[in-house]
Amino acid sequence: MSSDSDDCSAVNNPDTYLHLRIASVFIVLVCATAGTLFPVLARRSKWLHVPKSVFDFAKYFGSGVIIATAFIHLLSPGLEELSSPCLSPGWSEYPYALALCLLSIFSIFIVELIAFRWGTSKLAKLGLRHDPHGHYTGSHAAHGPEGTQTPPKESASDVEEQRHHHHGHSHGELSHLDDSAAAQIVGIAILEFGVLLHSVLIGLTLAVDEGFKILFVVIVFHQTFEGLGLGSRLAFIKLPPQYNYVPILAAIIYGLSTPVGIAVGLGLRSSYNPGSATASIVSGVLDSLSAGILIYTGLVELLAHEFLFNKEMMNSSNGRLVYALGTMLLGCGLMALLGKWA
Template sequence: MSANSDTDPCVSSRNNDTFLGLRVASVFIVLVCATSGTLFPVLARRSKWLHVPKGVFDFAKYFGSGVIIATAFIHLLSPGLDELSSPCLSPGWSEYPYALALCLLSIFSIFILELIAFRWGTSKLEKLGLRHDPHGHYTGSHAAHGPEGSQTPPKEHSTGDVEAQREEHHHHHGELTHLDDSASAQIVGIAILEFGVILHSVLIGLTLAVDEGFKILFVVIVFHQTFEGLGLGSRLAFIKLPPRFNYVPVLAAIIYGLSTPVGIAVGLAVRSSYNPGSATASIVSGVLDSLSAGILIYTGLVELLAHEFLFNKEMMNSSNGKLAYALGTMLLGCGVMALLGKWA
């Protein structure tokens, strides 16, 4: 009985100290790569001496959209299905597709929360006598995922018209209100996107710390986190926030960079007792992966694709060449991240 328990993948931890030095070093290597990939677009956008062409940011933005969507399906939903159908789980788990149900729950939960927030925000603006475009073109409520046009220009008026001057004053006051409303919406958008990405990053860090095929997985995760960070950073770089919120994109980039190293560190700390194939680990990983998949599917398809292409007046009025370039870049990011799913 004891011999069987030592070899049973559902019971034994099966972890040893192979490549321990490299596993410890991976904490710092992944930290540098992931943080650099995320911070570079943010800092380059703000730098006065580092003049990065707009085309580079556009490439990173569209490439990152593809990365995020592929991450949702290949790196989150697929593992979630495998983990919640593990033979280590009780038979009840195989009687229903729980991973897909949790993903569906996550998608509709994010949608309903955003819908409630939108209705509340619209009602608040209407009480102030301000107008809100449903696609976010006026208030910029979706600018966390890329600019989608410009604000409505101020009305022309005669300088001698007292009523026009009052209206101009009200318009500028309205812009400040829009700015505050937009800031809140953008911060929420960042939080939703980052929440899904961070859960995934912590889990893969935990897996990397104890996985037997460490070398291949380590190389893949370095590329994975760098590409994903580049996609996230390109979104963070273009959000428009009031000066008092300027730290938010940098903070979000740093938190993302820390997520996988934290997972690796935790995995190394509990490697002697942690079994990634156990029933408990499979349930926790499967549930979190499935919920994260729903978050990134909704964010990727609705917030990134729809608002970057269908609801983006600049993109819809652009040349066929620019549209083809954007689509090709997005598909390239999706393809590269989907390919990495062969090893991680």
């Protein structure tokens, strides 16, 4: 009992590999930012002609990475942290990690449902139509295209709007663009929020962990793969010109998240004990909530809307479908394998 108590209160973070730990701030920053920014900038570049197949690979590979991250790198640590022997017995009387994950899933669903209904109402007042899967209003568009979109039928009011379009955007169209952009930005924020919390926490762990070398290599691959998945989603969102900076800003923020966690961990290494009750509760709660966000995003926004609700995918050849599924499973498998070390 006394040994457990010492482990929960003692701070014994090693100073080994201190120079490499400091260098890891910049190495992870470069790898994570490059992995996230490359798809965004490559799609916008006029001279760098990246084949569409590369973007498709990154998109499906990234979907698998995000889903594996939710279960292996977030929910599993959340369960472990909230069942730590350093916590009071009350924490072991209920599966709090699973309950928080469930709370997160339903919270995100309710927020999206309200936003979808609000967006539908706004579009209806403008005389515009949407399809049942939110191609025009929902934040699903924040995660990439879902195939060909059926344009709304032209009514008399639409024809009148098109006539005015030759003299500039109508007020209704501008309002529609603003609403659509806002919905997509919310979608990006939801996805990135779940990823960022996890990235900061693994940065803290890397700064003080004894097995630094293995963890460092794993985290470099982890953040690069996860950044590639996020960047492939950011590259395909369609926003009005005044919001074109949003995907780049989101990519940069993601790239900074883990280095910030490492820097904070290095600054607090003399007083921070990752095994303490407070650290276990904070990490466990954040990991569990983040797991719920990425589970919902991965299964509903990515799997369902990339495959089941995607007319282009449903009508594609068997070969393309197998390729997409195989690429997604590859990303999932590699990220799940990295969970053996981190």
